[in-house]
Amino acid sequence: MIARNRGVDSEAGKLFDTVADITFLLVSLTYCTSIDLVPWWIPVTVGCAFAQYSLDSWWLSRHRKKVTLVRNPTGHWAGVINSVGVGVLTLPVA
Secondary structure, rough: OOOHHOOOOOHHHHHHHHHHHHHHHHHHHHHHHHHHOOOOOOHHHHHHHHHHHHHHHHHOOOOOOOOOOOOOHHHHHHHHHHHHHHHHHOOOOO
């Protein structure tokens, strides 16, 4: 958001942000699974949803010169809810 507001956003930055978000979520949820806070299928489901988003981005931009990430308001809010959920789950452990 800061990069967009300052006009310095880039495709590489968008990709890095997305990869950082999914890495945080999957590592955190895998840890939560290892200490029996969440069932195994939750990180698997989040990983599958991210894979589906990646495939959608590839499919929808296949006619362009390079693949770009597709803006998805539903995916954005799902990411926010997932991040808040991880925070709520791990707060008692911290």
